Amino acid sequence: MLNISMPKQILIWGTVVIGLLFAMPNAFYTRVETHNDAVAVIDSGQTNATLDADAAQWPSVLPSGLVNLGLDLRGGAHLLVEVALEEVHGSYLEGFWPEVRDTLAAERDAVGFVTRDDSPADELRVRISQVDGAARALELVRGLGRPVTSLTGAAGSNLDVSINGPVLTIKLSEAEQVAMNDRTMAQTLEIVRRRIDEAGTREPTIQRQGTDRVLIQVPGVGSAQEVIDLIGTTAQLTFNSVLGSTSDPAQSPGTGNILAPDAENEGLFYILEKRAVVTGEDLENAQLDFDQNGSPAVAFRFNTTAARKFGDYTLENIGSPFAIVLDGEVISAPRIQSHIPGGSGIITGNFTVEEATNLAILLRAGALPAPLTVLEERTVGPELGQDSIDAGKVACIVAGIAILVFMVLSYGLFGVFANIALIINVGLIFGLLSIIGATLTLPGIAGIVLTIGMAVDANVIIFERIREELKTAKGAARAIELGYEKALSSIIDANITTFITAVILFVIGSGPVSGFAVTLGFGIVTSVFTAIFVTRSLIVIWFARARPKTIEV
Template identity: 60%
Template sequence: MTPTATWKRVLILLVCLWGMIAALPNAFYSRVETHNDAAAAVQKADGVATAEQAADLTLWPDWLPSALMPLGLDLRGGAHLLAQVQVEDVYKVRMDGYWPEARDALRDIRDQVGAVRRAPSPEDTLRITISNPENIQAALAAVQKLATPVMTLTGAGASDITVSAEGADIVIRLTDAEKTATDDRTMQQSLEIIRNRVDQAGTREPTILRQGSDRILIQVPGIGSAAELKSLIGTTAKLTFHPVVSTTTDPGANPGPRNLLLPARNQQGLYYIVEETPVVTGEQLVDSQPAFDDRQRPAVSFRFDSSGGRRFGDYTANNIGKLFAIVLDNEVISAPQIQTHIAGGAGIITGQFTVEETTELAVLLRAGALPARMEFLEERTIGPELGADSIEAGKKAAIIGMIAVLVYMVASYGMFGWFANVALVLNVIILVALLSAIGATLTLPGIAGIVLTMGMAIDANVLIFERIRDELREGASPHRACQAGFERAFSAIMDANITALITGFIMFWIGSGPVRGFAVTFTLGVITSMFTAVYVTRLVIELYMNRRRPKTIVV
């Protein structure tokens, strides 16, 4: 056989060597996982390690790779939730935001429109009544200036709102294009916030995916129960800052129109009546950290962005001496009196907090507020013992499948079958190394993809060996037959694997959950089987043929 170029030999050997080293941590999974957890904790603590963490760090050498194949929910156990986001909640928030802007726009032409008040309306509609309906067109023109274009593929050129007149009322509604864009933003924001909250909890390899127009699939391996996961992501941590109208001890007091009656979190029996429209919201927060106030009591410091800081500063400058309610999830956690103008958009939340509560509150505020409520349609808890059973079943399937393939190849092709078996073992090792390197989560369908890959890897060798047999029947020498076998079988192998790759890409693109898990291992397995079947097997056979130079071979 024509010798392979030296650089190709070195490259093939380096890939195989890398595969064996990179896959090695998975053979000591629990030890390496404990080492990795300790390393992450030490890094988070700025290099300070406890005695237990220092002991855990010694479980695996730092100079060896430590990347593992993350185990999916069906293998590790954990919690599964399917949530539906109530995207309509955001419409009310949008309408509440338009009210002060529309009121200010009409204030400039008050001599024409007269008195302006907000009338009752559905949550996705803003209805404004003016006392001089004969000038309704001037009012419409003023409010219409609030409209802005919607920058979406389907709604290019459309406005975000429609403004119409109904009698003495100006009616503002969101357009269909804006509702679609708002729904997309709401889902993206919800996905990001859920991901942040799950990451803050330190869980491993969560799966958080959008399903359909308004649903989110959440799978978190290693967490105790679905209830614990719901508690983690269902905490809205919605922070708002409201002007205080008055206080009361009557839980049934009428707060009046456009006002809210909210309880004080740490003062039993005390209620605050606050304006419904907040001055600033937690969405304008850029940072929050646990801190201490002037009396060394636990507190939470916060900082707004430029827009929120400007509004916060303007309000405090104009309302010195008045109470200002800090509201978290419809509870007043603090209502300090504004002593002075607070410029720069920074402040501090005080109250009867513990250090642990301030840390938790700061984390929740940094993670952000969910833009809309979530309704949990499906919830499941998968115990770790079920995951262990799945792992054991997957191991047995993989081992039995590999043994069956190894035996078949030796029985069918003799020594050349052993050569193919070397390539098969290396194929599985390199596949595991790749999955570990890219952090692809291994699921039960993923194990099925690995088992299927073993059969496909041998399929390429079968094509090569059968072609060698044909060449030997036609009278070719052993060297020439092996050379021709690899060269003439290559096109068939390439065609078969390209179609398999296309199938794998489509499954990953269109599928979700288990289908994607299968598609990842299947696609990577096709690539590794191409490498081992064509190049590794060829190199092994080439070394044998050129060193032994047999006169006859049996394939």
């Protein structure tokens, strides 16, 4: 008997309604996008009449998820940058020198005096005055090594130490270099992602490429230079004691000190203690603020440990200058007026609102572990993106109309049912994409166009099976029922193989290939659902009302 129970009907059409409800915001893209941006700002604690008006452009009770437009549809910036991993190795060895010096100095009777020789950046060369103590020195320095924290070198040391006469040569082991490179790349990806996300951009693509490169694609940005300015700054913030100032850049600051230029006054240099009191890594938050004169500034707050250290220092050094150093330049050197116990403060300077906002973003995201070199930059204009969207719309419309006409001419009323299911199918695809917040690119549009063509395949198989069953004169209802039953295995087999291909493309591929795989995979799922359930439900509803004695497919 051709029938679908009421609970199944409710489940089928409930799924359709929910899917189309999630797809609906894409029909009002600009309004919903404005609403989402306003809500995000309001949730961060800011509010005003304009934000409230923007948030009211879309009802909060309705879904507001959108299919994000990729770089080729929205326009934006494309960058390929290289991470200077060698500098990370050199920085590690530079920081390792005091530990080596102190360890060997504790055994001065055995190894003599310890000095450092000039060496390449990837080596640390240490000279001892007593050649007879070479073996002991080698033993001591090797003892400073630590196990490599990676699967490939778990049993090895992070140091490769050798000695030639009185000179020790210290390098990072190969296993440690690989592990350090992986850590540096992971940290770089995370910091770049945080900086771009905090700047309010939508759905950036940030991927590691090869050993030392990062691909960055940011939709909706006016130029690649904006992204370079945001991610290219290392933003290493330190708070150092001021020992004096000078106008002579060649003056020696003394052992354990550094010479840092003033960011605003050219020709002025500060002599600072090299060891920072606290650093930007201790920051808990940084945000745009304004000083007592109404000028843009950056308010900051330290974590508990650093706040205590910062408070103790200010208590002991009231009246002394205190330097705020950003990327090697002193941006401010105020005198400590009083004890600052809360670990909060404000960075002032000749900032614009945009400069202060970007500095706060950089400080919150943290310092890059290594400098970045831009190898390739490209800006995709929004006009080109709009042309791509228009071309995609035309392709979808042409393909859709051709299939709608073909189905009606080939299968009559049953073709109309298939066409209704096809329209629902496209809506469900966008509903699924909106739910997961997927990014739609040109290859993704190609996947949707391909799905439109494939979506009627299942209906064609079913309708042809019904035609065959009608020849046996078993009655219209029985023919429809048998047509669906016998076509089911063929439909599932054909779509499973395509779905497996889509999964492989998604897992192995990246970028455009992955976008194509997502839309293709979702299209397969929705087309099978609409063909087996939605089309059959429409036929059952029609058949129950019309009660035809014969049918023509």
